Amino acid sequence: MKEHPRTAPQKGFNFDYLMWLFTRLSALGMYLIAIVGVTAALLMSARQNMSVADLMRWAFMPNPNHVVNTNIPNVDTWKGIFWNVMGILMLLFAGGHGLHGLLNVLEDYISRTWVRNLLRGLVLVVWVVMSAIGIYVILTS
Amino acid sequence: MEVTIKVFRYNPEKDKKPSYKTYKLEAIETDRVLDLLEKVKGYQDGTLSFRRSCAHGICGSDAMRINGFNRLACKTLVRDTGATIIVQPLLGLRVIKDLIVDMEPFFEHYRSVKPWLINDEPEPEKERTQSAAQRAIFDDTTKCILCACCTTSCPSFWANEQYVGPAAIVAAHRFIFDSRDKAAAERLKILNEVWGVYRCHTVFNCTMACPREIQITKAIGEVKMALTTGKLE
Known part of the structure; x- marks a missing residue:
């Protein structure tokens, strides 16, 4: 029926679009990391040696410090580069997701462009500093 | 009583x-x-x-x-x-x-999304035809009566009058997904700005308030998807 193809819409690659997309993808990413964490933990004898609370803590931040106080006999398999990367990804996703959520709600109330840009810069600094501290903790655990 | x-x-x-x-x-x-x-x-x-x-x-x-x-x-x-x-x-x-x-801010946002058919191609001999399936895509959003129940129930609009609001997005949706219209890109660009669809936090107040029972939050979601995928049909 169409004689001419319709004009392709302009894909948004501005900050609002990218952060909207990041918020959705980071949520899925966090679910994925948590599922990998739980699955791996169960394979590493968590069912016999960990409470559900400890398991959840591990799932949402796979750090060996969250295992040492459980009945897991050997923590060696619970640490390493893979779990460091998973922990760092979870930290970056969670920080970015949460801080952008806060920013998004605050921006509802901000009319002036310079105030919005200032706030965005501030949130970026907070995210970078928090992430740097978190990454340091993860890598030195 | x-x-x-x-x-x-x-x-x-x-x-x-x-x-x-x-x-x-x-x-x-x-x-x-x-x-x-x-x-x-x-x-x-x-x-x-x-x-x-x-x-x-x-x-x-x-x-x-x-x-x-x-x-x-x-x-x-x-x-x-x-x-x-x-x-x-x-x-x-x-x-x-x-x-x-004062409904003027509401109508200003409504006008900002160009709620009219834009098609500069030469007019056909008869009418511009459209299949039932093509029409069905935007059927729901044609029902809007511009009462402003949706926009004035939206917390984002309460927070800031600059947000285009659900009614304007519904109006845009009605033309973005109309196969006879050629200005979808233009409207999507407007809605891709800071006061466009990203101020919608899917609260669903608009959908609850609409006296015409338009699925407004769904329509806004479809506009967001069109921005992401580029698909209009």
Whole structure:
């Protein structure tokens, strides 16, 4: 029926679009990391040696410090580069997701462009500093 | 049955601040809130001001806040409100007098998304044809009557009047997904700005408030998907 193809819409690659997309993808990413964490933990004898609370803590931040106080006999398999990367990804996703959520709600109330840009810069600094501290903790655990 | 109707009153020429005035009147269950307001204005207090036109849920003039929900007074029955009714003007827009609000910011946003068919191609010999399936994509959003119930129930609009609001996005959706229209990219660009679709936090107030039962949040989601995927059909 169409004689001419319709004009392709302009894909948004501005900050609002990218952060909207990041918020959705980071949520899925966090679910994925948590599922990998739980699955791996169960394979590493968590069912016999960990409470559900400890398991959840591990799932949402796979750090060996969250295992040492459980009945897991050997923590060696619970640490390493893979779990460091998973922990760092979870930290970056969670920080970015949460801080952008806060920013998004605050921006509802901000009319002036310079105030919005200032706030965005501030949130970026907070995210970078928090992430740097978190990454340091993860890598030195 | 006796009904008590408490109405928001404000006359900027006389009143320093708004107040509420209570009226009591006889009504039956199938009376509409609009009927009650007409009775109050006709028999008790001629100074009461409110908008109304068709009184049959088509023109969208008598949108107001009834017992805390945005409704059309002509479609809200006493049976559904109960014997005590609180009537207020729509939130988020300046009150001109009593239940009448300044709709200009609302219509400004509506106009900003170019709610008309844009097609510069040569006109065909007959009409521009469209299949039933192509029409079905935007059928829901053609039902909008511009009553502003959705936009004035949206917390993002309450927070900032610069947000285009659900009604404008619905209007844009109606043309973005119309296969005869050629300006989808133009409208999507407008909605891709900071005051466009990203101010929608999927609260669903708009969908709850719409007297035409348009799935507004879904329509906004479809516009977001069109921005992401580029697919219009």
